[in-house]
Amino acid sequence: LNSEQRACPCCGVERKEIGADESWQVEYLPGHFERIHHVRKKYACPGCESNGENPRIEVAAKPETAIDKGMAGPGLLAYIVTSKFSDYLPLYRLEDIFQRQGFEISRATQSVWCGDVADLVEPLYELMADQVRASHVVATDDTIMPMLSREKCANARMWVYVGDDAHPYNVFDFTLSRGRDGPKYFLKDYNQVLLADGYGGYNGVVAGNGIVRAGCMAHLRRKFVDAEKAAPEIAREAIDLLRALYAVEKQAKDASVEERLSLRQEQSAPVLAELREKFLTWKEQLLPKHPMAEAINYALSQWQELNVFCSDGAVGIDNNVSEREMKRVVLNRKNSLFVGNPRGGRTAAILASLTSTCRRHDIDPQIYLTQLLTNLPA
Numbered sequence: 001l002n003s004e005q006r007a008c009p010c011c012g013v014e015r016k017e018i019g020a021d022e023s024w025q026v027e028y029l030p031g032h033f034e035r036i037h038h039v040r041k042k043y044a045c046p047g048c049e050s051n052g053e054n055p056r057i058e059v060a061a062k063p064e065t066a067i068d069k070g071m072a073g074p075g076l077l078a079y080i081v082t083s084k085f086s087d088y089l090p091l092y093r094l095e096d097i098f099q100r101q102g103f104e105i106s107r108a109t110q111s112v113w114c115g116d117v118a119d120l121v122e123p124l125y126e127l128m129a130d131q132v133r134a135s136h137v138v139a140t141d142d143t144i145m146p147m148l149s150r151e152k153c154a155n156a157r158m159w160v161y162v163g164d165d166a167h168p169y170n171v172f173d174f175t176l177s178r179g180r181d182g183p184k185y186f187l188k189d190y191n192q193v194l195l196a197d198g199y200g201g202y203n204g205v206v207a208g209n210g211i212v213r214a215g216c217m218a219h220l221r222r223k224f225v226d227a228e229k230a231a232p233e234i235a236r237e238a239i240d241l242l243r244a245l246y247a248v249e250k251q252a253k254d255a256s257v258e259e260r261l262s263l264r265q266e267q268s269a270p271v272l273a274e275l276r277e278k279f280l281t282w283k284e285q286l287l288p289k290h291p292m293a294e295a296i297n298y299a300l301s302q303w304q305e306l307n308v309f310c311s312d313g314a315v316g317i318d319n320n321v322s323e324r325e326m327k328r329v330v331l332n333r334k335n336s337l338f339v340g341n342p343r344g345g346r347t348a349a350i351l352a353s354l355t356s357t358c359r360r361h362d363i364d365p366q367i368y369l370t371q372l373l374t375n376l377p378a
Contacts, residue, residue: 033103036073038063066373067116077117078369080110085348086355086365088328090336111344118347120376125350128357129171132163133187137214137314139195139322140183143329145174146338147345153338156345159183160325160356164314170325170356174345180204187211193312195319198302215305217245218318223295231292234282241275249317261313269310276303325356 006015040060048056066074083089089097091107098105118125132138139162146153159173159182175182180201187194191210196202197219206213221242228235248267252260279296286293299306309315329352339345354372358365 031079031101033076033098033101064377066120066377067113070113070116072113074373075370077113077373078366080113081117081351081369082355082365084114084336085328085332085351086359088331088335093335111340114351115343115347117373118350121354121372122350124372124376125171125353128169128353129161129173129186131167131169132161132171133190135164135167135192137164137193137195137312137316138162138187138190139316139319141197141319141322141326142178142182142199143326143333145329145333145345145348147176147342148338148340156339156342157182158326158329158345158349158352159186160322160329161186162322162325168357168360170353170360172329172349172352172356174339174342174349176342193308193315195316195322197319198298198305212308212312213305214308214312214315215302216319217242217306217309218320218323220295220299220302220306223298224292227291227295230290231286234292237278238275241271241278244271245317257313259313261311264310264313272307272310276300328352328356 003014007013008015040062042060043058044056066072066077072080080091080094083094084091091110094110095105095107140159142157142159145156145158147156148154154176155178157175157178159175161171161173163169163171173182173186178199178201183202184205187205193212193214194202194206195214195216197216202213205211221239224235224238224242245268248263248271252263255263279299283293283296283300286296309317329348332348332352339348354369355365358368
């Protein structure tokens with residue numbers, strides 16, 4: 001207030017400050033581009049140069065860059081990769097965002113840059129894959145990843161392999177089909193526990209080696225939920241028993257592997273035995289083509305795999321950990337629609353592996369990738 005406004009309306013004496021009210025407001029300043037000018041000075045001997053006697057010119061060392069002869073700095077590359085593979089923004093939207101910020105970068109250029117980044121970090125990706133294969137338990141899942149082809153999109157696949165807590169990495173792998181050759185090649189040296197859904201192709205993956213296949217109780221529960229309208233009483237009783245199994249898992253969430261196994265053998269094993277007896281009884285009561293009979297047949301055909309968690313405390317009761325990671329691919333697929341070719345699928349697998357693992361470690365992918373692309377070229 002000025003002096004006139006501070007004057008007391010009663011006596012005219014200037015009022016004194018007796019305190020202050022404070023308030024805060026959050027503002028957002030949009031991102032911006034910066035052009036960094038690198039100057040590499042050249043040095044030569046004037047005498048030798050003028051006489052033509054063995055002239056030698058020295059040039060200051062060239063700074064290492066993530067992309068050879070590329071104008072994109074590590075921060076810009078990290079932002080593009082993070083936006084597409086962590087925030088699921090398609091490149092055409094990033095093109096519009098960049099244009100609003102004063103610098104147009106075509107989606108084609110961004111796509112090439114993503115491929116270059118994937119080529120640079122591929123050794124790190126392979127190291128992560130080796131670490132996942134060293135896990136006692138590997139959880140896996142797959143989903144369709146459409147790929148452009150001449151007549152129509154081909155149904156290529158994206159697989160995820162989630163390492164255990166001792167090897168905390170999430171690795172994606174792109175294949176041209178859902179055949180067992182993909183996981184069989186990725187897991188060629190693996191011989192421990194594979195946690196997966198009921199896809200029959202995994203039978204060929206685990207055949208003839210030491211891999212133990214574990215099943216997913218969440219898939220089983222889903223079968224009964226889907227068939228609930230056809231036999232509500234059976235569905236209700238089955239789901240109540242499955243709920244009892246998950247109550248044990250909740251109780252053992254923070255327990256050690258040994259304590260969890262002991263608790264499962266004490267409380268979960270009797271529930272599983274009761275569940276199997278009911279499945280056999282219900283199967284005799286239903287027609288073979290009944291929806292609930294199909295759910296029961298699925299359970300009985302997977303029964304050995306579904307019981308593995310009761311003999312190994314490190315194995316999860318379901319495969320939800322890998323299904324959650326596949327949501328990243330589904331969101332990216334919904335926004336970007338497809339990959340252009342096998343190289344694009346490989347790029348997506350490598351960069352999604354890094355951003356997914358960043359999330360698993362609670363690391364900001366923008367900061368991590370900026371540091372990685374700054375240091376890795378050297």
